[in-house]
Amino acid sequence: NAGVMQNPRHLVRRRGQEARLRCSPMKGHSHVYWYRQLPEEGLKFMVYLQKENIIDESGMPKERFSAEFPKEGPSILRIQQVVRGDSAAYFCASSPGHSGEKLFFGSGTQLSVL
Amino acid sequence: AQSVAQPEDQVNVAEGNPLTVKCTYSVSGNPYLFWYVQYPNRGLQFLLKYITGDNLVKGSYGFEAEFNKSQTSFHLKKPSALVSDSALYFCAVRDGGSGYALNFGKGTSLLVTP
Numbered sequence: 517n518a519g520v521m522q523n524p525r526h527l528v529r530r531r532g533q534e535a536r537l538r539c540s541p542m543k544g545h546s547h548v549y550w551y552r553q554l555p556e557e558g559l560k561f562m563v564y565l566q567k568e569n570i571i572d573e574s575g576m577p578k579e580r581f582s583a584e585f586p587k588e589g590p591s592i593l594r595i596q597q598v599v600r601g602d603s604a605a606y607f608c609a610s611s612p613g614h615s616g617e618k619l620f621f622g623s624g625t626q627l628s629v630l
Numbered sequence: 631a632q633s634v635a636q637p638e639d640q641v642n643v644a645e646g647n648p649l650t651v652k653c654t655y656s657v658s659g660n661p662y663l664f665w666y667v668q669y670p671n672r673g674l675q676f677l678l679k680y681i682t683g684d685n686l687v688k689g690s691y692g693f694e695a696e697f698n699k700s701q702t703s704f705h706l707k708k709p710s711a712l713v714s715d716s717a718l719y720f721c722a723v724r725d726g727g728s729g730y731a732l733n734f735g736k737g738t739s740l741l742v743t744p
């Protein structure tokens with residue numbers, strides 16, 4: 517049973533380009549969470565999705581960031597027109613349910629914006 | 631609103647000695663509390679959680695944590711530290727009555743010296 521798979525592990529983009537980060541949850545998990553980790557700041561919640569639904573996006577920046585979790589395929593975190601401040605490690609986590617469940621994390625995508 | 635504070639950026643302990651990593655929380659409803667560990671270039675791994683029941687929770691790798699409602703604390707402990715315990719430790723809280731996201735502290739770097 518494979519764990520949470522994120523790809524790519526490393527992504528380099530120039531300012532103004534688009535970044536697409538992918539996350540395949542563990543088998544049987546229908547809940548996906550995205551977090552961003554900045555140095556000295558810990559993990560910051562971004563968005564919580566279930567299949568085809570965004571449940572809580574209170575941590576998402578209002579512009580340029582979007583997320584989806586389609587019926588088929590991985591969850592995608594999309595960042596348009598990237599800026600240097602978007603450079604960070606982005607972690608995806610999944611769980612089989614919501615209430616009280618522990619999260620299983622992927623190894624993250626390190627985004628570097630030049 | 632819910633939040634977690636980890637007052638120590640780094641904790642140093644000699645191998646074989648007991649260790650404590652501190653965490654205090656703030657939540658309006660019933661707290662769901664978690665500890666995760668992160669090794670370099672890896673995602674977070676679940677250590678233990680408190681939802682309800684005994685205040686002393688035992689988890690992976692010999693770690694335990696004590697829930698103290700009056701002090702709103704959930705300190706992580708281990709009776710005898712190992713060099714391999716050196717890693718970044720995150721405390722997290724979710725409001726059991728509402729909300730979806732786990733909110734993480736900034737993390738505490740644990741260094742165990744031989």
